[in-house]
Structure formats: C-alpha cells, structure tokens
Amino acid sequence: MSLQELVNNLRSFLPPEAVLYETEDLRPYECDGLSAYRQLPLVVVLPRTEEQIVKILKLCYATQTPVVARGAGTGLSGGALPHAQGVLLSLAKLNQIIAIDPLARMAQVQPGVRNLAISEAVAAYGLYYAPDPSSQIACSIGGNVAENSGGVHCLKYGLTVHNILKLRVLTIEGECLEIGGESLDSAGYDLLALMTGSEGMLGIVTEVTVKLIPVPEKAQLVMAAFDDVHKAGNAVANVIGAGIIPAGMEMMDKITIHAVEEFLHAGYDLDAAAILLCESDGSAEEVADEIERIYAIMQQSGATKISTSQNEAERLRFWAGRKAAFPAAGRVSPDYYCMDGTIPRKHLADVLDGIEKLSQEYGLRCMNVFHAGDGNLHPLILYDANQPGELERTEEFGGKILEMCIHAGGTITGEHGVGMEKINQMCTQFRTGELEMFHAVKAAFDPAGLLNPGKAVPTLHRCAELGAMHVHRGEEKFVELPRF
Amino acid sequence: MQAIIDQYKATIRAAAEQKTPLQIRGGGTKDFYGNSVVAQSNTLLDATAYSGIIDYEPTELVITARAGTRLADLEAALNQKGQMLAFEPPHFGAAATLGGCIAAGLSGPRRAAAGSVRDFVLGVRLLNGKGEALSFGGQVMKNVAGYDVSRLMVGAMGTLGMLLEVSLKVLPKPSAEITLLMQMDEAAAIEKMNQWAGKPLPISATCFRSGELFLRLSGAESAVRAAHVKLGGEELSEGEIFWKSIREQTHGFFQSADSLWRLSINPATPPLTLPGEQLIEWNGGLRWLLGDEKLDVVTIRKTAKDAGGHATLFRSNEPGISVFHPLDPGMMRIHCALKEKFDSFGILNPGRLYPEM
Ligand SMILES: Cc1cc2nc3c(=O)[nH]c(=O)nc-3n(C[C@H](O)[C@H](O)[C@H](O)COP(=O)(O)OP(=O)(O)OC[C@H]3O[C@@H](n4cnc5c(N)ncnc54)[C@H](O)[C@@H]3O)c2cc1C
Numbered sequence: 001m002s003l004q005e006l007v008n009n010l011r012s013f014l015p016p017e018a019v020l021y022e023t024e025d026l027r028p029y030e031c032d033g034l035s036a037y038r039q040l041p042l043v044v045v046l047p048r049t050e051e052q053i054v055k056i057l058k059l060c061y062a063t064q065t066p067v068v069a070r071g072a073g074t075g076l077s078g079g080a081l082p083h084a085q086g087v088l089l090s091l092a093k094l095n096q097i098i099a100i101d102p103l104a105r106m107a108q109v110q111p112g113v114r115n116l117a118i119s120e121a122v123a124a125y126g127l128y129y130a131p132d133p134s135s136q137i138a139c140s141i142g143g144n145v146a147e148n149s150g151g152v153h154c155l156k157y158g159l160t161v162h163n164i165l166k167l168r169v170l171t172i173e174g175e176c177l178e179i180g181g182e183s184l185d186s187a188g189y190d191l192l193a194l195m196t197g198s199e200g201m202l203g204i205v206t207e208v209t210v211k212l213i214p215v216p217e218k219a220q221l222v223m224a225a226f227d228d229v230h231k232a233g234n235a236v237a238n239v240i241g242a243g244i245i246p247a248g249m250e251m252m253d254k255i256t257i258h259a260v261e262e263f264l265h266a267g268y269d270l271d272a273a274a275i276l277l278c279e280s281d282g283s284a285e286e287v288a289d290e291i292e293r294i295y296a297i298m299q300q301s302g303a304t305k306i307s308t309s310q311n312e313a314e315r316l317r318f319w320a321g322r323k324a325a326f327p328a329a330g331r332v333s334p335d336y337y338c339m340d341g342t343i344p345r346k347h348l349a350d351v352l353d354g355i356e357k358l359s360q361e362y363g364l365r366c367m368n369v370f371h372a373g374d375g376n377l378h379p380l381i382l383y384d385a386n387q388p389g390e391l392e393r394t395e396e397f398g399g400k401i402l403e404m405c406i407h408a409g410g411t412i413t414g415e416h417g418v419g420m421e422k423i424n425q426m427c428t429q430f431r432t433g434e435l436e437m438f439h440a441v442k443a444a445f446d447p448a449g450l451l452n453p454g455k456a457v458p459t460l461h462r463c464a465e466l467g468a469m470h471v472h473r474g475e476e477k478f479v480e481l482p483r484f
Numbered sequence: 485m486q487a488i489i490d491q492y493k494a495t496i497r498a499a500a501e502q503k504t505p506l507q508i509r510g511g512g513t514k515d516f517y518g519n520s521v522v523a524q525s526n527t528l529l530d531a532t533a534y535s536g537i538i539d540y541e542p543t544e545l546v547i548t549a550r551a552g553t554r555l556a557d558l559e560a561a562l563n564q565k566g567q568m569l570a571f572e573p574p575h576f577g578a579a580a581t582l583g584g585c586i587a588a589g590l591s592g593p594r595r596a597a598a599g600s601v602r603d604f605v606l607g608v609r610l611l612n613g614k615g616e617a618l619s620f621g622g623q624v625m626k627n628v629a630g631y632d633v634s635r636l637m638v639g640a641m642g643t644l645g646m647l648l649e650v651s652l653k654v655l656p657k658p659s660a661e662i663t664l665l666m667q668m669d670e671a672a673a674i675e676k677m678n679q680w681a682g683k684p685l686p687i688s689a690t691c692f693r694s695g696e697l698f699l700r701l702s703g704a705e706s707a708v709r710a711a712h713v714k715l716g717g718e719e720l721s722e723g724e725i726f727w728k729s730i731r732e733q734t735h736g737f738f739q740s741a742d743s744l745w746r747l748s749i750n751p752a753t754p755p756l757t758l759p760g761e762q763l764i765e766w767n768g769g770l771r772w773l774l775g776d777e778k779l780d781v782v783t784i785r786k787t788a789k790d791a792g793g794h795a796t797l798f799r800s801n802e803p804g805i806s807v808f809h810p811l812d813p814g815m816m817r818i819h820c821a822l823k824e825k826f827d828s829f830g831i832l833n834p835g836r837l838y839p840e841m
Contacts (some may be wrong), residue, residue, distance in 0.1 A: 010673060047578070061487055061685065062769075070583060086560045101752065102682065102754035103675075103678045103679065103682070104750050104751055105681060105682050105751075106676070124683065126683070127681065127682060132589075145573065147628065148628045150626055150634075154625075154626070155625065156568070158599065159626065161603075161605050161635070162599060162634070173551045175814045176814065177789070177812075177814050177815055177818065178812065178815075179815075181748075181750075181751060181792050181793050181794065182791075182792025183554065183748040183749050183769060183792060183793030183794065184595060184600065184748060184751075184766060184769050184770070185589070185591075185600060185639070185748050185789075186748070186793070187796070187809035187810075188639075188811050188815060188819055188837070188838070189636055189639070189640055189793040189810065189819055190589075190602055190635050190636055190638055190639055190640075191636075191776075192816065193602055193632045193635035193636060194631060194632055194633075196632065197628045197631070197632055198632075201631075202631075212685050214681075214685075215684070216684050217684045221543060228512055237544075238541040238543075240542075240543050240544075241542060241543040241654075243566055243567075243657070243659070244656070245655065245656065245828065255681055271750050274604060280687070281683070282703070282707065282708075283684055283686065283703075283707045283710060284712065285704065285706040285707040285709075285710045286686065286689070286703055286704050286706070286707035288706070289704040289705075289706055290704070291708065327581060342624040342625070342626045342627060343624065344541075344546070344623060344624060345543070345544055346541070346543070346544060356551060360513050361536055371626075373625075374624075374625035374626050375624050375625060375626070376626045381515035408623070409623060409624075410622070410624050410629040411622055411624055411626075411628075412627050412631045413626075413627070413629050413630050414624070414626035414628065415625060415626055415628060416628075416632075417628055418628070418629055422629070426629060426630070426785045429629055429630075430629075430630060432524035433616050433617075433618045434618050434620065434630065435634070437612070437620075437825070438630050438631055438633075438761065438824070440825035440826075441631050441633070441822065441825065442631075443821075444818060444821035444822045444824075444825050445818065445821075456630075457630065
C-alpha cells in the first residue's frame, strides 16, 4: 500500500489532525529519550479511543504494516524509536482517569495518563500509586507497563509489575484481551506479568487498573557520607542484614556529589567518596524505631558524617541532589549517556572499580548514581557528541559496563528496557535456547512480527554475526534489522 | 546433580518421541488441586530428586534452590537468618516442594499485605517440552532483559516446563506480631478491612468467619502496640496457631466433606449471597465457600466474574467440573499458543490446567 493509500485509509475513520505524515509533523516523534537513535516513521497516528486503535491495528494487520507504540517518549532505550516503513501509534491522547475506587484501592486509567497524575488524583483519599520513576511528571502509565518501570522506592514497594491489577490489551489483529482482574490473582497463566516489561512487542495496552496504597504517615531520611566506596557498600548490606527494608536506599559517588552540589547546594559532603541516602517510612513509631537503627548501623559501618532529616523541607533537600543527578550531568557535560545495569549488591565496589578503570581507558568521565537497595546501577557517561568519534567511544564504554554487569551475575537492564539500544548485549546475556523461546513467546501473540519489529530480542542471525565480528560492533548498529 | 538433570532430559525426550504425557510430581501434596489427569499411561516424572539450596545470602535478600527442595527445609534455612518467604505458601503436607509451590502459585494469609508467589520470583531454570534446559530472569531484584518467563511459570501447574531451579526474593521476619479478635457482622468486616487497608497500618493478615474478625499486626514492637491502641480488639494469645490453621487449611471450616470453592474477587465486594458457609481472607479479596448440592457452577462463576474476579473449584467431590475458571476465547487462544511454544508435543501435565492444553 502506498503512503497516500495508507493515509486515506486512516483518515476514513480518524480526523485529519490525528494522522500526520509531513516530515515537519513527524519530526517530534523521531526519537524517544535516547536521542542518539533517530528515525522518521511513515505516519504518526493520534487516536483518542480504543475503537479507533482497533481500526488502526486491523488496517495495519491487513496491510502488514509495522506498528510502534509510543507513550510519552521518555524511554531511555529507543523502545519507541519509529520504524521507517511503519505507523507510530501515539497513546498520548488517551489520557483520562476512568474511575477511582478508594475503598477497593484501585484506579482504572487510560494508557496515556501520566504516572504522577494518578497519585495526584487520588491524594485526597490518602492514597498513591507507588512506582515513582524520576520521569514521573512526564512518562505515561502505558509506557511504565511496557518497561516495568521502577523508582527510588521499589525495594520496599515493588516495580510496575507488583502494582498493577488488570490490563486491556489489543493484539495486532485488533482483538481485545482482558488480562488480570480486580482480584489479587486470575485464572490461567500470568499474562499480566508477561505483558509487563514486554516493550510494546506483544500488544497495545489500552487501559490499566493500578493498585493504590496508603500514603505513609511519616518519612524520614538518613544521609551518611563515607570516605570509601567499599564501606558504603558494606553499610547497605549491614542495613539489610539487620532486617530493615528501607523505603529508599540510594548511593552517589564522588563525581556525582560534586556535580550536584555545585548545581543545587543540597549540603552534601564534598570530601566524601560516596554518600548514602536511606529513607524510612511508615507509622511514626515504625519510623522512629527504624531511623534509630539505621543511624547506629551507619556509625558502625564507618560513616564519616551522618545527618537525619529533621523536617519535611530538609528531607526533600537531601533528596533534591539525587533527583537532580541527570540535570547536573547535563550541566557539567554537553552530553551524557545513562546506563542501567543491575548487579548483586555484593559486587558493587568491584564493579565501580571496573567502571573507573574503563573510564580512564576511554578517557571519558562517568558519574555513578545507584539504586543501592536493589543493585540497579545508573552510570552516566559524560561525552561531547560534537567531538568526532566520542559517541562511538561512549557506546563502546557503555557496552563494556553492561558486559561487566552480566559477568557479576547481573543483567544489562534493570528498568529502562532493551529497546534498540541493548539489543547486542542481549546476545551476551542469553544463549540461543532462551532467545528462541523469547521469539516463540512473541510469535504466540504476534506471529507476523508487526509490533515494534527489531526491538528487545535480537535475531539469532544478528547474534551469530556479532560473535564473529566483535570489534566492528559500532559500524553495524544502524543496519535495519530483519523481522522475526 | 547433573546426572539427575540428564535423566529428566532423557525422560522428557523419550516422552516427546512417543507422544506419551508426563505427570510432573513434587511432593504430591497438591495432587488434589487442578484437573485430574486421568490417563493411566501417564509416566510419573519425580521432581523431588533434584533438591537442595544452591545459594543463599541473607544480605542480598535472595535464595536460589533446586525445585525438589522441600518447602519446610527452605523455610527452616531462612528462619535461621531471621528471614521468610513473605507470601506464606501453604504446604498442605510435609512433602511439599519448592517446584510444586511455584507451579501451584498459591499464597497464604500475608498475600494481601506483602505480595504473591509470583511477586517474589526473580528467576527460574527449567526444562521445556523438548528437554532443553533454559534460564530466565536471574538473582537480582530488577531485571527487564527479555520477557518475564520466570513469573509466567507461577501457577502454570507444570504445563509449560519442568522447573529445575528457582530464585526468590526473601524478606526479614517482622520483629513483633500480634493477633486481634473483634466481633462484627460480615458487611461491617468487609468494609472495615478495606478501610484499614487504605490507612498506614501494619496489618499483615485478615480473616473473617462467623461474626469474628481476626487481624494480624506485624512490624516493630512499638508500631504494633500503637496500632493495637488505634484499632482496639482483644489480643489473642495463640495467634500463630490460628494463622497456620488458615494457611494449611487445618481450621475446622476446611474439614468439611463438601466441595471447596475459592473465589478471588474485588476485595470491597459486599457479602456474597451464595448459599453455603464462607470464610474470608485478604481484606475481602478471597472468599472460601463450602458448596452443598444446592450450589450450581454457573451461578458461582458468574458471581465471581461480576465481582471482578474468578472462581476455582479448589477441592471437589464431584468429577467433571472444570477446576479453573474458563477463559474467554481470545485468552484461550493465547494460552494454547504459549503451551504449544513451550511444550510442542503436549506432554507436560496436559489437561491439568485446562482440558484444551
Ligand atoms: C529523565 C528521565 C528519568 C527517568 N527515570 C526513570 C526511572 O527512575 N525509572 C525508570 O524505570 N525509568 C526511568 N526513565 C525511563 C522512562 O521514563 C520509562 O521507561 C517510562 O516508563 C517510559 O514511559 P513513556 O510513556 O515515556 O514510554 P515511551 O518512551 O513512549 O515508550 C516506551 C516503550 O513502551 C512502549 N509503549 C508505550 N506505550 C505503550 C502502550 N500503551 N502499549 C504498549 N506499548 C507501549 C513503546 O513502544 C516503547 O517500547 C527515565 C527517563 C528520563 C528521560
């Protein structure tokens, strides 16, 4: 089908402003939060109803046109990167909160609703939606489901998969599946878990029922500075070993501390090699008990300076630095590249040492922020895209970090997804058998491979070639991927 | 240990070649659960041989064990370090294994507060229907590389693969735990349980039966005491024994000879007007129903569906009724497609979940 025919077909049931195809109109959709990868789609569609999406999918299925879903486009792995011959399906206009049931503690929302908008809408009932990615003012709940997004509180409150109850999903054929329920479990296979984190590869999420939990009575934060990263790592293990599950436990390294302190003046100790932020929340009694124990553990673990937030303003000020790590990176460097490996916590210090070595080898600085409680590392590699070759060196450096995470018994992505970005590292993390099973799962939902082709799971062919030509990895990156 | 895996592989391959179904069995304590797999020709695949804890580091909050490990042994190891399986799996007998626990996907009283079996699964190693050993997920808390095949195994009743090893997130045991008892009617209890679940209170389990509401509070001693003052109620001295009787279904309610239905529904659903005795857990989200002959399947299933959930015939004395809630055609198609991908020859526990697969 020609572009004109496709557009005409789409316009037969969508208003003209909901079908974009002129280059200047397509431009805002050419990338997600990972702007190093750009591609214009054939067409962008902006439906407002599930019915319209059904028609779009039926048309795409009939014409074998690839479909890439897009929420808010804040993804960091190129998951919503358009397909050159495909339709980019934006869910942004489906942004209504359909129903809130405060007694049963759930909210039914459309996929384009922003993460934070849910918590804001239910705040009056003393409830909130727990997963809080740093991008929560912008990212959509549909995108959160597709990436299984986390946040700084997920050690205690879980990821997206732990906080959703039900999904409405459209298959590529336009058939509606109701997955999960208002109950705490459902009949048959756990397709709710399978859909979560599936990166728009299995179906289009058109409705999400999320679980709401009570806003804690109180939250308090201990900030501890260490003169040695190993000591900070041990402190994390000691807190957990003492039977405490903190609401949040974050670590920053020296270069991060300096970058954010310069920017924000949060009161961080500039002599520290690492700073730990450890939050307790719950009833006033629970928090008082936990904070006292955390303080003692930090002391025993050799912290050089410990402060406990005395009021809400101070707690937020301590957090502000951690939350501003990305913008701070943007201030100290023209560009930065955010990685997302997860490792067993015990290997933290070794992996940080390894990153430091690579940093020197590649001549690129790297800031480390870290969801220390659950072992999720976010190294931010600082670079300048205008320097020839620097982006390529950065990507290679990043790839090495991910491989190090795999060798430490971890994974290449804790919460940002594989998307387009980490497709090559999938070949290192998984063997042929597992990759074949992933393709089989995809085929159970989408045998023609029309949903988000080329993302998340590499073809075996690609992995074989990659194995044969390790050094030329950079060059191969932009080659159009065969579909499966 | 590799020799055991090789034996399993050989058994599966032989079954695949001859297209003869296998019945995977752990401790066999949940034989009563699921559709009966009638065929006499089924070969029994004994999953208990591959057992033992592989790795347990309390400060990582992760335990990895072979599927044949007895739940009791697993929980004893955790207990030694002051940790627990937070989903409180029912054992239904001393022989219960980790593999059976994951495959049956059943969670106990703490589920509404702490999460379910699948919430704590981090990774699995399994044999698919061709006898290929595959690993999914891992031993870390956050992992979105590839589809979440590990959690897909939970509740699949062994129809997608034979579990070899499982990694689970574990949690510290609360330092204090008390049980409160209050008298009230069913409607009030359902409303109260839901209201309290929306407040920052350390309630870790709820159970309502014949005008009595049992609440368990867990956490720091001071927090539990403060919550008791807020909530009122009489403190029960034998709380632990009571919750064990609910978890293991040794409580008098479960000793009936009648069929036992499990309705998992929207927790705020007002009292169900079905004939038969009921016991309520999970803030109202789980309603156990003892069925006499007046109960018909269609009404029960419709009631559960209208309440946003599903009904399982947990224990039955009437053959011929599908144990698990029927699926819509679209969902059944996906289920059959997945089954076909993991078990192309249809030899792993066929029919145990649904007759079609
Ligand atoms: C500054 C910044 C901070 C961030 N911090 C965090 C963080 O703390 N934790 C974290 O986990 N992530 C974080 N992210 C990453 C990102 O915000 C999340 O991955 C988020 O869930 C993406 O949501 P989105 O709506 O922007 O999705 P998009 O980027 O539009 O899409 C992401 C993927 O989801 C698919 N998709 C989107 N909507 C649907 C749908 N309705 N149905 C099916 N598939 C769909 C797309 O095809 C794509 O594969 C951060 C990003 C930025 C820019």
